[in-house]
Amino acid sequence: MALIVQKFGGTSVGSIERIEAVADLVVKTKQQGHQVVVVLSAMSGETNRLINLAKQIDARPSSRELDVLLTTGEQVSVALLAMAIIKRGHSAVSLLADQVNIRTDNMFGKARIEDVAATRLKHELEHNRIAIIAGFQGRDVEGNITTLGRGGTDTSAVEIAGAIGADECQIYTDVDGVYTTDPRIEPKARRMSHVTFEEMLEMASLGAKVLHIRCVEAAGKYNLPIRVLSSFNPDQGTLISFExxxxxxxxxxxxxxxxxxxxxxxxxxxxxxxxxxxxxxxxxxxxxxxxxxxxxxxxxxxxxxxxxxxxxxxxxxxxxxxxxxxxxxxxxxxxxxxxxxxxxxxxxxxxxxxxxxxxxxxxxxxxxxxxxxxxxxxxxxxxxxxxxxxxxxxxxxxxxxxxxxxx
Amino acid sequence: MALIVQKFGGTSVGSIERIEAVADLVVKTKQQGHQVVVVLSAMSGETNRLINLAKQIDARPSSRELDVLLTTGEQVSVALLAMAIIKRGHSAVSLLADQVNIRTDNMFGKARIEDVAATRLKHELEHNRIAIIAGFQGRDVEGNITTLGRGGTDTSAVEIAGAIGADECQIYTDVDGVYTTDPRIEPKARRMSHVTFEEMLEMASLGAKVLHIRCVEAAGKYNLPIRVLSSFNPDQGTLISFExxxxxxxxxxxxxxxxxxxxxxxxxxxxxxxxxxxxxxxxxxxxxxxxxxxxxxxxxxxxxxxxxxxxxxxxxxxxxxxxxxxxxxxxxxxxxxxxxxxxxxxxxxxxxxxxxxxxxxxxxxxxxxxxxxxxxxxxxxxxxxxxxxxxxxxxxxxxxxxxxxxx
CATH class of the missing domain: 3.30.2130.10 (VC0802-like)
Structure with a gap:
């Protein structure tokens, strides 16, 4: 039995059908005997819809209030996935940043995670529940809502995985791994089954867009293996580790x-x-x-x-x-x-x-x-x-x- | 100078234009020298959109998760109104149930407010800020998100007004007051300028739909005058009090x-x-x-x-x-x-x-x-x-x- 954190991006939860597919995938992992914590992005398109509402009011809206607005996107995803898992007969509970104590600095729109308290998550896991956490969001020391900026949900997933000592953090996205180069340019590009943190850091900083550099750095800090997988075809993937x-x-x-x-x-x-x-x-x-x-x-x-x-x-x-x-x-x-x-x-x-x-x-x-x-x-x-x-x-x-x- | 709680329903914040109009109205009250706390519903149509998402997953979705989902509606409204007021050069801060400590029982979907802590709100008012609170929502003693059920935002407004000792709670809606009967049946129906709590309780329980009975009960408990007004034409209205x-x-x-x-x-x-x-x-x-x-x-x-x-x-x-x-x-x-x-x-x-x-x-x-x-x-x-x-x-x-x- 392993403790696995699974992160699903916006495309992976972009419709009710996709959310149902993610529920199947999470339940399958649970049925294999693992403990599962899920971290979600907003449904694709939702963040842009919300930004558009804000821009109609103010071209440069208050950054504090923009974060309050944008975090609703992930809140919708986690509630819907929890419903879908509960419908499948498993216990699940959605959790927001304040409920898991994801503490960040107060840089609205680009906050950095300072601490994740493992207590609540461990409690849910001990009670055999699948915990579904809203990514991209945090709370500062005064309880204000913050967001983590680009690549934020990947970073949430890695920081949560580090805090609870997960065995692996799986990043589900719309590509099935890290490639030797962009297949749109070189059709012979191959998916790598394994890549080291050092290599991934260089590739992230050089423009390979699969993982945000901050997320790779955090995984390196915790010596936490990351696996990049496609939620559309989850059998393949690329493992990123120190080995x-x-x-x-x-x-x-x-x-x-x-x-x-x-x-x-x-x-x-x-x-x-x-x-x-x-x-x-x-x-x-x-x-x-x-x-x-x-x-x-x-x-x-x-x-x-x-x-x-x-x-x-x-x-x-x-x-x-x-x-x-x-x-x-x-x-x-x-x-x-x-x-x-x-x-x-x-x-x-x-x-x-x-x-x-x-x-x-x-x-x-x-x-x-x-x-x-x-x-x-x-x-x-x-x-x-x-x-x-x-x-x-x-x-x-x-x-x-x-x-x-x-x- | 009075301390006034203003509640705006879904139609009153149903579009960006309506939110701008509400911002003007709130700022006007503030400029008249009053302290203002605002309580908002979700934009009209939003709650139904969210319920529809949930029903696509499960005809009878988990009540805990449905509350997590639905409370995003009010979170969007409060963030947008705060932006609109800040754009007008006034200090404003949006606040959710956990930030104001609106504690309820754990009856998801129909929770009752047990306590509202006045500390945070008084702090904001002392710093001359307009506090904008998400209505309809609360947290139970374990920190779970709850919703108050039908007429919930009116009840939020009255309970918040009671907790901070407001001088008046103004309920802005799409009608300009309480009428002697339904004007669609009797064109000679007149808006009442004043009605007592007892009368309003009987009328609410008999089917007059302007205010939810639970909200009238709460106002009676605090001896808090309520004024029902139209956000489209805020100069008229009906005052509900013990007198x-x-x-x-x-x-x-x-x-x-x-x-x-x-x-x-x-x-x-x-x-x-x-x-x-x-x-x-x-x-x-x-x-x-x-x-x-x-x-x-x-x-x-x-x-x-x-x-x-x-x-x-x-x-x-x-x-x-x-x-x-x-x-x-x-x-x-x-x-x-x-x-x-x-x-x-x-x-x-x-x-x-x-x-x-x-x-x-x-x-x-x-x-x-x-x-x-x-x-x-x-x-x-x-x-x-x-x-x-x-x-x-x-x-x-x-x-x-x-x-x-x-x-």
């Missing part, structure tokens, strides 16, 4: 990419770290986050810098830099938003040389120019012209994951 | 009626109270409530009984009686569901004789046969053939409230 894949597995686990990066060039800056520091300060003061940084020393006097920022911040970045030529000591500021980042990720890289060589060879064969490079122990990322993105993903997938499965 | 109307006012305040009663006849029962007791026990064991009772002694041996029950219980009443001839000591059971009850209500009756005579004269002039009679200190009720209902209401309204306003 490394066995020796025969791939050096590179997946090819991730991100279209939302833009390139900023600041050329002819005097050499000296203080000049770079003042440029970075300008970004930070304007709330602009930088991803990649590169520098080219032309001679001993001048340096060309290249940065990447989120495409949403592209126009503002150029404006800020151009309005402060004295501060950045350069008047040669340019940029390009039609770029993309492509990365190979894998814990196997740590112990294998030659990965970088294969990586750049593959791009060179396709005549893809590399604009920027960034590496970590388990990934290589490059920035390229966005028009080559699909070509680069397919070329890298071919060399690391299709042709040569046991480098 | 009796002045000497010049009418002996009869209103003509109430109820179409939902049915007549049951049990004839030829042996005389002796034990036989009546066994008939009443049969009703009570089957959960059937009796309203009027009448008996006719034909001779010293046999008695004919007549009862009225709610029309929903009519078929079951006949069945129960006919299936138990030994128990009721009669095999002559019959009934009629096409009957209606008409009543004249007024505290003035206590000190005026001759009301009954005028009452029956008015009916006799129209050749309306009276099937049953029932009286109290402040009302006379008769059961008649339903087809005469409109005629009877108009005749009684004419004699007591149109022609002869100062009997």
């Amino acid at each position: 490394e894949t066995d020796m025969k597995s791939n050096v590179v686990s997946g090819i991730a990419f991100n279209r939302d990066e833009s390139l900023i060039n600041v050329n002819g800056v005097p050499s000296g770290t203080e000049y770079l520091a003042s440029i970075l300060k300008l970004f930070s003061e304007n709330g602009i986050e930088i991803d990649m940084i590169n520098q080219v020393n032309h001679n001993f006097e001048k340096i060309d810098y290249a940065f990447t920022v989120h495409t949403n911040d592209f126009d503002q970045s150029l404006e800020v830099l151009r309005n402060n030529p004295d501060c950045i000591n350069s008047d040669d500021v340019s940029g390009c938003s039609s770029v993309a980042k492509v990365s190979a990720v894998g814990v196997g890289m740590k112990s294998h040389s030659g990965v970088a060589s294969l990586f750049f060879d593959a791009l060179a064969k396709e005549n893809i120019q590399v604009l920027l490079v960034s590496t970590s122990e388990i990934k290589i990322s490059v920035l390229i012209d966005e028009k080559y993105l699909e070509l680069a993903v397919r070329a890298l997938h071919k060399v690391f994951l299709t042709e040569n499965e046991s480098i | 009796e109307t002045d000497m010049k006012s009418n002996v009869v305040s209103g003509i109430a009626f109820n179409r939902d009663e049915s007549l049951i006849n049990v004839n030829g029962v042996p005389s002796g109270t034990e036989y009546l007791a066994s008939i009443l026990k049969l009703f009570s064991e089957n959960g059937i409530e009796i309203d009027m009772i009448n008996q006719v002694n034909h001779n010293f041996e046999k008695i004919d009984y007549a009862f009225t029950v709610h029309t929903n219980d009519f078929d079951q009443s006949l069945e129960v009686l006919r299936n138990n001839p030994d128990c009721i000591n009669s095999d002559d059971v019959s009934g009629c569901s096409s009957v209606a009850k008409v009543s004249a209500v007024g505290v003035g009756m206590k000190s005026h004789s001759g009301v009954a005579s005028l009452f029956f004269d008015a009916l006799a002039k129209e050749n309306i046969q009276v099937l049953l009679v029932s009286t109290s200190e402040i009302k006379i009720s008769v059961l008649i053939d339903e087809k005469y209902l409109e005629l009877a209401v108009r005749a009684l309204h004419k004699v007591f409230l149109t022609e002869n306003e100062s009997i």
Whole structure:
């Protein structure tokens, strides 16, 4: 018997029929002898419907009241699923954030969970009941309703699983696992049966959208295995844990990419770290986050810098830099938003040389120019012209994951 | 400066436009120097939408979970109204049952309020904030969500007003007050500017649908004046209080009626109270409530009984009686569901004789046969053939409230 937390996203509970299917799935797990805690999102479309009501009143509604409004979505889901499970002859009880004591900070709309009390949940489990918890929501220390922001229900599920010492947290979504790359770009992409937290963190931060990075971080903190599954086809899935894949597995686990990066060039800056520091300060003061940084020393006097920022911040970045030529000591500021980042990720890289060589060879064969490079122990990322993105993903997938499965 | 509780029903908050209008009305009261607490229903149609979702899952859904589901309706209203008031530059805060400590018993779907803690509300008022409370909902002693059943938000408003010692509870609805009778039957019906709790209790129990009887009872308990107003035209209204109307006012305040009663006849029962007791026990064991009772002694041996029950219980009443001839000591059971009850209500009756005579004269002039009679200190009720209902209401309204306003 295991203690399992099952999280179902908006599409998985998007209609009465889908809720009935989820009830069958939960009851099946219970009948296999497991203890089950369920965490739910709002029915798909509901959150947007509620936001639309708020926007009709105020384009920038009170953030406290927006959270009061939005949390009704999950409350509806948990009540309906509890009804469906009770109809199937099992005991079930829906629970809201205040009933489980999910305490967060008071950052409305993007709160972080500080604590989950296990007492009430353990009580329900001891009485053989299936506990169904509203995800995405919390209460601050004063009892105000908060929401967790993007990917919030995944984080709820992982934090709850951590608090009660669950054996596994199952994230049911509309895809059946984590793939070696996006199957819409490379039809030969394969579902991974296993991936490590480190790899998943890199992939999440690089734009693979299956799990929110905050949720992966939390699971790592608790050393809690996560399984990503499709609620439409729950037999497959990807397990995410600390254990490394066995020796025969791939050096590179997946090819991730991100279209939302833009390139900023600041050329002819005097050499000296203080000049770079003042440029970075300008970004930070304007709330602009930088991803990649590169520098080219032309001679001993001048340096060309290249940065990447989120495409949403592209126009503002150029404006800020151009309005402060004295501060950045350069008047040669340019940029390009039609770029993309492509990365190979894998814990196997740590112990294998030659990965970088294969990586750049593959791009060179396709005549893809590399604009920027960034590496970590388990990934290589490059920035390229966005028009080559699909070509680069397919070329890298071919060399690391299709042709040569046991480098 | 007064402390005013304002309750708005589903029609009053039935659209974004209506919520904006309510915000204007609340802000106006605040600007007049009053402290304001608002209690809201769900937007009209929302509760039915939610019930429909539940019924798709289970025709008889779990009552605990149905309450979790339904309370989201009021949560949406309070968040939206708070946003609208904040947009107008005033401080406002939405509050749910657990945040105000509205404690009820654990009768899901028809809970009764046991206690409302005034602490949090007084804190908000001291900080000059408009508190906006979700009506219809409570929490039981274990923290489970409960709902109050029909007329619940009115009761919430009155209990909250009682707990904080409000000066007045204003019930905004889609009619502009309590009328001398239903204007759809008697166009000469007049809005009463004032009515006593006793009269209102009789009228509520007799079928006048403006206020739920439980709400009137609670207001009487706190000696809390209630004002019924239209949110569409808030300048008029009816005040309900303990004070009796002045000497010049009418002996009869209103003509109430109820179409939902049915007549049951049990004839030829042996005389002796034990036989009546066994008939009443049969009703009570089957959960059937009796309203009027009448008996006719034909001779010293046999008695004919007549009862009225709610029309929903009519078929079951006949069945129960006919299936138990030994128990009721009669095999002559019959009934009629096409009957209606008409009543004249007024505290003035206590000190005026001759009301009954005028009452029956008015009916006799129209050749309306009276099937049953029932009286109290402040009302006379008769059961008649339903087809005469409109005629009877108009005749009684004419004699007591149109022609002869100062009997």
